[in-house]
Amino acid sequence: MLHVKNQISNILSDALQQLNIEISEVDIHIERPKTLEHGDYSSNIALQLAKGMKKNPREVAQLIIDQVGSEQLFSKLELAGPGFINFHLSDIGRSLIIKEIIQKDDQYGRNTSGAKQKLQVEFVSANPTGPLHIGHGRGAAIGDSLARIMDANGWEVTREFYYNDAGQQINNLALSVQSRLKGVTPEDADFPEDGYRGDYILEIAEAFKILSSITVDRETVTATGNVDDLEAIKQFSVAFLRNEQNIDLAAFQTHFDVFTLESSFYENEAVHEVVQLLTDNGFAYKKEDATWLRTTDFGDDKDRVMVKSDGGYTYFVPDVAYHLNKWQRGFVRVINEQGADHHSTITRVRAGLQGLQKKIPQDWPEYVLHQMVTVTKNNQEVKISKRAGSYVTLRDLIDQVGCDATRFFLIARKPDSQLVFDIDLATSQTNENPVYYIQYAHARICAVLNQSELGQDQLLQFNEVLLSTKHEHQLIKRLSEFPEIISLAAEESSPHYIATFLKDLAGDFHSYYNANKFLIDDQNIKCARLALILATKNVLRNGLQLLGVSAPNKM
């Protein structure tokens, strides 16, 4: 495998050794210059060294450059700017990159840094009290893509969905459905104050009335039709909404390996045991009839109630039990993807886990929090859906915008910035839409390759000297960055790096495409160009795969 950065690193440290300059390996950073004039790779090593050596950085850089002999991968090393050393790939270097991309095919860009260790991504985890909204959509898009990215970094990934099916909100759901069954509408004074008012509550009530059956997680719940049986209404309502959420997630190309129910940690006593253990470990105390956890021992700004004076548990206790369960299942890393409105739970859950004294790392689990999404149409903010009442549903977006474009829009910005989802932009079938821009590049390449009648083995015989234009060098440079982008997206837990990269790559390709013809008489040039766009096609496809967006052969 080709490790250009490692090779540069070695070249530089060899040179420094011969010059008797002391430096630890860690300090050698290889960068990727923005413009092609600055080369394919660049090192700021001379700028870092100059001060200690009391020399001009450019002087230091020149010393290093003079020390390096000729290298097959590079056509030249160049002193530039305040003291950068720029590395320009040779034709051979570029051809090796193209060949590697073609040969590795769908494996190109992946690495093994995760070493097959177990990693869990928990995401969406919506309460089963209503249809998924656009915020869940952002969570689904980011979480699912994160799972794909971690997989590409060599982790053994589990995708998990956690249902809060045990709290007060579920009672409110059941009461709301019951009210509807009894003919009480949200406008009436005796509708539950904290009830859910969307039209979907009526749909559940009607399904309950006609004795519908619903199967979720291989368990079938059949409505009893008994309006006074609140427990039956509750079970049916939860099954109904879980089923609906699963259908929406499937339409969003999002799949889970494990569904975990909050209620299961009550049933198996895990919640009780957690409180017991925290008490035994001396982190709990009684005050005003409640049991408190001294979370201030672990960085919280005030202690938190675990067991309420009425004997019930507060919401974060089952959360701790759940995360202990994750730890016991052997996940080296857990990434919880949630809305930023939950950020206050982080300290509590971690504090609870520390109090268990199970040698769980202090920064475990990790969190990726996404900020709010607002929706606009006709330059107006859209706040409601017909069915859910108070928010825009994920289903609305999938129906209006399509799965690919919705996913792309929700992924393309970094999680911690708020985003505005412009439905007009996302639905436009023109060049206003970035997702089509990328997919179109892929489809264009497919069209050319299909007409070329040349197979992969023939293309691999291309003559590297013939790829000599600026467009070609730029495109190859971009392609070679893909593995680094995959690492970066994983390190930062940010899928948006992939989206940004793909937009840039598609741009490089479209420029190249418009500047050249491919199906030409000169067999040698044709072969070289087709090899390059075959490599481009692979990277576009692999990148889109990481976003869960399709790569169509035709558009």
Added chain:
RNA sequence: CUGCCCGUAGCUCAACUGGAUAGAGCAACGGCCUUCUAAGCCGUAGGUUACAGGUUCGAUUCCUGUCGGGCAGGCCA
């Protein structure tokens, strides 16, 4: 009042965690289809990176403060 996130072109957002001339798309203007897909390309215009200090060879990025927006701070979830 306190904590977290954010503030970049008219709008929506990037900027490879401190690098070189801050980049894309949309909106505006001007060009390119008899040629492999024009859902594309080329060009013009658009900036005191909210503001004020600080750190250093170098700051959109790190630190302090101010202003503005969002979210949290329940024996709710």
